[in-house]
Amino acid sequence: MWAIIEHAKPLTVKLVNNLLADYHIEVLNFDAEYVSLNHLYIPRLILKIEDSHIAIQEFNLELRDSIQILKNQQLNADDIVSIDTQSVYVDLGERFFIRQSQQTEDSPATLQLNLTQLPTINLGNITITLPELEPTQVKQHSFAMDNLTLSKTGQLKTLWRFDDFPLFEVDATLGKRHWEFNTQVDLGLSYHGLESLQQYLDLLHEKQFTTHANNNLLSNLQKQLKRVLDPIEEHQVAIKGQWTSHNQLNLLTGELVSQQSLSEFSLSSARWPSVFFTPEQPIHFTMGLGVYPVIDAFTSAKASKPLETYAVKLNVAPINYQISPSVSDTEQLLNLLITDTETRKRIQQQLQQLTAPGEQAHLAIQMTKPIDAFIPLQDSTLAAQIAIPDLTLRLMGLGLNTELSMNHIKANSQQQWHSEFDWNIQLPHHETTAENKQRINLKTVLPNLDIEQLTFESAAINLSGEVSSHQKNDIKLSLLPSSSITLNQLDFAQQEGDTTTHAIQKNTTANIAKVLVSVKQSSTFHYNKNLDITLSPFSIAVNKLSGQHVVRQKGSKTITSFASANLASMDVEQKISLAINADESIEQAIERWIQTPMANQIVWNIKQLDATKQTGKSRRQPLLALDNVNLRQQLNLSKGLLVGSEQWQLDSLTLSSYHLLKFADPKSPLSLAGQWTFDTDINTALNMLKKVQPLPSNVSLHGHSRLVAGFALSELNNSSQFEMKIQQKLSSLSGNVAGNAFVGGDVFAQCQFNWQQQHDKPNTPLEAQHFAQSQLVCPQTAISIEKANIGLLMTNLNINANIELTKDGNKQPENWLQQITGLSETNVSLTASGDMLDGRFLLPEFVLKLHEKSHGYLLLQGLSLAHFLEEQPQVGVKASGIFDGVLPAELVDGKVTIAGGKLAARSPGGLIEVAGNPAMDQLELSQPYLEIVFTALEHLNYTELASTFDMNPNGDAFIHVAVKGKSRDIERPVHLNYDHQENLIQLYKSTQIGNQLQNKIETKVQ
Secondary structure, three states: OHHHHHHHHHHHHHHHHHHHHHHOEEEEEEEEEEEEOOEEEEEEEEEEEOOEEEEEEEEEEEEOOHHHHHHHOOOOHHHEEEEEOOEEEEEOOHHHHHHHHOOOOOOOOOOOOOOOOOOEEEOOEEEEEOOOOOOOOOOOOEEEEEEEEEOOOOEEEEEEEEOOEEEEEEEEEEOOOEEEEEEEEEHHHHHHHHHHHHHHHHHHHHHOHHHOOOOOHHHHHHHHHHHHHHHHHHOOEEEEEEEEEEEEEEOOOOOEEEEEEEEEEEEEEOOOOOOEEOOOOOEEEEEEEEEEEEOOOOOOOOOOOOEEEEEEEEEEOOOOEEEOOOHHHHHHHHHHHOOOHHHHHHHHHHHHHHOOOOOOOEEEEEOOOOEEEEEEOOOOOOOOEEEEEEEEEEEEEOOEEEEEEEEEEEEEOOOOEEEEEEEEEEEOOOOOOOOOOOOEEOOOOOOOOOOOEEEEOEEEEEEEEEEEEEEOOEEEEEEOOOOEEEEEEEEEEEEEOOOOOOOEEEEEEEEEEEEEEEEOOOEEEEEEOEEEEEEOOEEEEEEEEEEEEEEEEOOOOOEEEEEEEEEEEEEEOOOEEEEEOOOOOHHHHHHHHOOOOEEEEEEEEEEEEEEEEEEOOOOOEEEEEEEEEEEEEEEEEEOOEEEEEEEEEEOOEEEEEEEEEEOOEOOEOOEEEEEEEEEEEHHHHHHHHOOOOOOOOOEEEEEEEEEEEEEEEEEOOOEEEEEEEEEEEEEEEEEEEOOEEEEEEEEEEEEEEEEEEEOOOOOOOHHHOOOOEEEEEEEEEEEEEEEEEOOOEEEEEEEEEEEEEEEEOOOOOOOHHHHHHOOOEEEEEEEEEEEEOOEEEEEEEEEEEOOOOEEEEEEEEEEEHHHHHHHOOOOOEEEOOEEEEEEEEEEEOOEEEEEEEEEEEOOOOEEEEEOOOHHHHHHHHHOHHHHHHHHHHOOEEEEEEEEEEEEOOOOEEEEEEEEEEEEOOOOOOEEEEEEEEEEHHHHHHHHHHHHHHHHHHHHHHO
């Protein structure tokens, strides 16, 4: 038999070559040795396939029944008992790749393996060298499989390498019903091998596949490798680690269970040296392939029972990760992610502001429960799903400490996802002292904010809620009532005007110790091309607010206003809804929003509100001091009109108001109108006034006050116009002023105030600027008092006035009154009348004007001298008579002149009796030459008594009294003349000083 075979070799090779000629296969060497009919041993076999060569060393093939195979003329895998080689060397030629480029990836397999009767396979080392594609190629690439073995029991082992870089290692057990296989991959070495393979396939793609069909295995492998490896190479990513897996496959049910593990894993980049992923513990995950029940987390709760389907199920162990990127790596990342220069610059400024010196950002990712994923393989209507029970992201450094906890995360391949979240931000997170306090400027976050300075020291943001998306471009966000925002030490500064070009410069500053914003119910944000916002009732609380407003004007003293409050809050008690359409700006959305009917109620509260004013270096003047301020505001909005109804509580004082705000539209400008109503007991109002303006202890006032003030503010023709109509009524007035009491008083006034400001264009010269103009008119002012005692009892007192006050800011003050009041013109017409001393007095008209002389006169009719002495008794003095008189006066530049004042007794005169008067007795002793005068006054029946009164602008008064009559002890008629001169202004001041001194002494004694 051996001789036959030996002599048949040439014939066999020739026969085989003839049979394989059509397939371009040629046997170059066939050294076969006979062992048995079922055992073929070939020490050396060399084949040529087109331009490729295959060399097999020590080839052993053992068959089950070679004769039966010849009869069947077919070789099946189960006919083979064993295949054994020492080595296989393949030298591929370029024709191999040309043939591959002409084939598709869908070509069917021609050999099937019978797992019930496995052959023994030991192929040794298989080396495949790839053809050189260009002359300058440095080395020849090769692909190798080391020790590919398959035992009868199904044990399969092999190691695949490319260019001596191991790609993966397989150790499998192929049973009749189950397969188990373990794989091991050195990720670093495998990456280098795949990188070398990609480079070769890229060059092959340029030479071969560009001119042929590219739907083949090599072309698609080249595309997949390029898609995966190009980003890794671009970002200079280095991958290291050991990837091991243990897999179990049930051949009867098709179920697969795979356990994967990554150990010593490291992911880094030369571009970002400080950014790397090196978990301390191995990463474990399992994969299952089989029939599993599936429940769509995004269907209705009333959905049918779970559907079982063939799918892949993944379970990934919790991942914990920490990273600390450097400043340079952070900047590189910003350059990569953000292309807009201005946006990137603004973010860099914010990061610089948040970063403390020597501080580095630190990011930590933490999970406590595994990740589950579900991927259906049969039913295309089902979506792949992933569930992450919890995920916590912590960012420390960059001046802040933020923690984002996401719970019950669910997502699927149909772009549906849902998560609960808690997001806490502390800014800054480090402890600060007076020396290292670093303020955060909101201008860097909101550069378009028209505010000079808005900074704060620290902030705390706590946001809790849910976020979800049930379809593409549809996002819903819900904030729970536990959400809040806190700002600490908020500073505000704003400046208006320029000292170089403006006459007036205004500076405003404010500080708030703490601002707290909290929500009372859930707020929702829904984006689906359009943005729908529903804000729940919320509150804003402010602690320890203080501020000041400084007005500097050339040629005038600086005016500084101060204000402070211990606590202030605003509570919005109903939801607010706003929609922004995709095709409109925020401004357009607001314009549409104000046309939509809605209502709300807002409650304002302020504790310990104080306001003062200081002019120059003078003492601060209190303006306002309130312990409690409460405002309840009912708002209704419809068709661009905002209607507000307010109830005010200022300590014990109650007010109400009503406002109408018409927003600007193309047909009309912005306008505001309203009405204020003040109806209270005067004593209540005075108690509140006493906190800022103490009243003299000898002053008391009682009664009722009702004030109704309606106003309107509008913008028209580049000017602001304000109009207010006031109706004031004081009733049932009574009181006491320095011992002068009155009762039964009523005051009624109707006034109208108009103000107008013409707006100048920017950079208007000072001399061409317009200032505000205003006018106050009170044409029907009436005062009536039943009784008043001012040393003399006055009854039925009536005063009527017509008041007109005008201020024109474009006119300079010309006299003292204009300088004091700031008014340009004052026209006051006054009339008064009343009863006194059994007669009456009358002020027919008194006109007060700024621009010319003011004049008036007082008429006295039927005054009883006897009644006067009853009210002002003098010791030892009695007198009778009825008097009439007139007292004309003029006012010029604030100085009063009286000329021609007269007072005379009516006919037939009266009686004067002076006896026992201490002053007269003392005068008689000191001046004996006036004895006849004193004798005449002891009993004088006068028939005429007249006096004149004149006063100069400086206060010097001249009084002349003339008396004619008959005395009881003097026979001839008596004519007495008396002249007196004194400065009444000095007299008044000395009297006031004495009174004030006496009051202070009495106060100290008490």
